[in-house]
Amino acid sequence: MDAFAYPAIPVAASAFLAWGVRGRASNVFASSIWRGARDRPAVALTFDDGPSEGTPRILEILARHQVRATFFQCGANVERLPAVARAVAQGGHGIGNHSHTHPLFCLRTPTGIEEELRRAQETIEARTGVRPAWFRAPFGARWFGLSRAQKRLQLAGVMWTAIGYDWNLKAEGVVERLAARVSNGAILCLHDGRQLRAKPDIGVTVAAVERLVPMLLDRGYKLETVSQLLCPTI
């Protein structure tokens, strides 16, 4: 064997592991959906890490344009702001599970991972009346045990077609990024909270949504919840 081939093995293995954990289409640890059908001009706006004190500002923009989105809530944030979590449900939006405390699942035990999903599921249902059908992994990271936990809780994994980096970019950068990547069936990921932070500054997200929603409507897209996008007959 060529001696130069040796270093390639661990590099390839770690690259595979990184893709398995974070890749939007990876089924290594748990299967995830990352886009809807390409035959309809419909897209799903999704928001992670809420509810937060800023969530009502996003609800107001969505209501003004009469569109629906899906909010992947953290159980601990729902406990902190139950009225905001309920307002999301009352606005007709979808609610998904984004774990209880937003941990990085890598190196966690399967029992610990299942407990995170279960606590969030129970908290969201108790406070909003909605039992989520969709799960988005914190940091988009999947790990051993997640697949079993999702199955037991009847949760389907949802990643995204494009992510806005709204915790890092300026609003115009977020809008440009998503506008360049949107297409039929796209699932777009933004954040109405910042992990478990109280009173997070989500000004960039609000400004991006303010511009993004009319832009998507102008381009002829219908804005749907994840359930409507993935199961249009429901």
Ligand SMILES: [Zn+2]
């Ligand atoms: Zn998150």
